[in-house]
Amino acid sequence: MDNRLTDLSHPAVAAQSRNKTAIAGTCTMNTVLAAAYIAEVLKGVRSLPSYLIFLLLCLLPCVTSILAYTKQKDTSSVRYLCGGGFALLYAYVMFISSTDLTFCYVIVMLLILLVYADKKLVSLLCTYALVINILVLVFRAVTQGFTAAQITNAEIIIACIILSYIFVLMSVTKIAQINDANIKKADSDRSQSDDLLQLTLKVAGDMAGNIDQVSHSTSQLRDSIAGTQTAMEDLTSGTSETAAAIQVQQQQTENIDQQVQNVSSVTAELLSSTAETSANLTASKDVMKNLVQQVQVSEASSTRVADSMEELKEYADKMQSIVALISSVASQTSLLALNASIEAARAGEAGRGFAVVAEEISSLAGQTNGATGDINQLIEHISQSISSVTDSVTELFDSNRHQSEYITSAAGYFDLIEKNTASITSGMSELKQGVDAVSDSNSQIIQSIENVSALTQEVTASAGATLAGCRTNLQSVDDIALIMQQLQENANELQKNTQ
Incomplete structure (x- = not known):
């Protein structure tokens, strides 16, 4: 059923x-x-x-x-x-x-x-x-x-129906609550049973899979132990060669350590020279700054001289104008003296005194014209000298400007040289630190090589014991393989029973 x-x-x-x-x-x-x-x-x-x-x-x-x-x-x-x-x-x-x-x-x-x-x-x-x-x-x-007895019966009937309803309703409610609780518990128990069954099946499946993996791993471990045994035999035969190679490596490492010490000494000397060069560059940079300031002062002086020469040239031009005016006045005075002499000649004896004055005025006018010509020549020489000096000042100003540009460029180069020197100094410091670190590491390598040499001897001594352990492990792996096979059979049987 x-x-x-x-x-x-x-x-x-x-x-x-x-x-x-x-x-x-x-x-x-x-x-x-x-x-x-x-x-x-x-x-x-x-x-x-x-x-x-x-x-x-x-x-x-x-x-x-x-x-x-x-x-x-x-x-x-x-x-x-x-x-x-x-x-x-x-x-x-x-x-x-x-x-x-x-x-x-x-x-x-x-x-x-x-x-x-x-x-x-x-x-x-x-x-x-x-x-x-x-x-x-x-x-x-x-x-x-209705009689009194019937009224009492009616009250009892109504009360009985109401009480029956109340208690039946209470019972129904309680039964429903109990049923719901039982249903929930049954559902929970069924869910837990299903979960437990699924977990059991999963565990059995995982166990079977893990046993397969362990069996496979055990087989690989057996092969690995066999390979290890062979490797130990090869290791035993090659340990002496390794020890000899380590000795050679130790000698080469000592030579490297000596070279590293030489490089460290040279690096220290270079670092000292670089520091001195940096100090000289700093001093040269200060000198270049002072020279730039002097060139700037010279440029300012040249500018003022050029301005003064321009003013002198203007004054010379004004003097030429004044001399031209004086020359014009002298010419007119000479002409007036000539007219006065003519009028004095016409006057005869009465104009003799006036003729003498006219002659003197004419003589003064001639002297004035002569002095004016000399002044014109002097002014022309002064103008030429001023022009020559102005050209020289202009050339000096241009030369000072070019010198200022060159000195500014040289100062910039000195700045670059100072920065590069600082970079070189920093690099030399790092190089010295690196050389020192290499020296320390090389010393540690030498110590490690000595330790490796000692360990190699210990490995040679324990290789025989390792071989014996490999044989024992092979036997243990065979025993584990048998146990894994039995566990796999049990897991398969558990899967069959739970399905």
């Missing part, structure tokens, strides 16, 4: 079981009621037509729910067919019954429907029963009237 058909944890199977229980309870209750009411017919208390209606209402929920169950066993309509059919039967019984105890049928139905743990269905049924009982009580009060 398929276990899935009886597994109540499955929702469909659980729904089928609830429907089956509800149908069985409804059919049982209606069968008991039909048997009880047929006894009343036999006693003559109830008429046959009334009983036939009652029997039909008893059969209606049973037949409809069985048909629905037969069509679909897990359908949700069974609960409503049972509850709805009982509602019709309950209403009919409440209105035709002559006793107040008929209300208790709803309590039986509540117990039957409790299997669904459906709060909505329970609430509808209890509300319906309460309304029907209130209507019956009102109907009896209107038609028959």
Whole structure:
């Protein structure tokens, strides 16, 4: 038999079981009621037509729910067919019954429907029963009237229905909570079981894969140990050659150390010379700065001399203008003296004195013209000298300007030389540090070579022991291979059992 058909944890199977229980309870209750009411017919208390209606209402929920169950066993309509059919039967019984105890049928139905743990269905049924009982009580009060005992019974009926509803609702709620908790726990347990199963399968698969890898690695390790054994044998035979080569290397390293010491000494001397050159360059740079300042002063003086010579030239030009004016005045004076002499000659004896004055004026005019010519010659010589001096000053100014440019360029070159010297000094310092570091490293190499030589001797001594260890490891690897094979068989068996 398929276990899935009886597994109540499955929702469909659980729904089928609830429907089956509800149908069985409804059919049982209606069968008991039909048997009880047929006894009343036999006693003559109830008429046959009334009983036939009652029997039909008893059969209606049973037949409809069985048909629905037969069509679909897990359908949700069974609960409503049972509850709805009982509602019709309950209403009919409440209105035709002559006793107040008929209300208790709803309590039986509540117990039957409790299997669904459906709060909505329970609430509808209890509300319906309460309304029907209130209507019956009102109907009896209107038609028959109420005694004190009937009022007490009515209170008890209403209270009983309300309390039944409350406690059934509490039970349904608690059952639903318990069911939800159980479902969650079942889901959690199922998930954990699935996870554990998957983990077991994964671990088994990983174990099988790892065992394969370990087996492969063990095989490789065995080959490697065999190769190591061969290498140890070769190492034993080649250790003596290595020791001899190390001795040769030690001698060569000592020679290199001597050369490094020589390079360090030369580097120190070069560093000292470079420092002295840097100091001389600094002094030369100061001299060039002073020379540039002197050239600038000379340029300023030349500029002032050139300006003064221009002024002298202007003054000479003005003197020539003045001399030309004096010469013009002397010519006019001479002409006036000539006219005066002519007029004195015309005057005769009376103009003799005036003639003497005119002659003197003419003589002074002649002297003035002569002096003016001499002054003109002197001014021309002065102008020529000024022009020559101006040209010389201009040439000197140009020469000073070119000298200033050359000196400025030389100062720039000195700056570059100073920077390059500083770079050379820095490089020489780094070179000296590097040479010192090489010297230290070479010393360490010599020490290391000595250590290697000692270690080589130790390796030669332990090579035999390594060979013996390789043989032992080979035997251990064979044992491990057998164990790995057994583990692989166990892992495969575990995979088969968990699938």
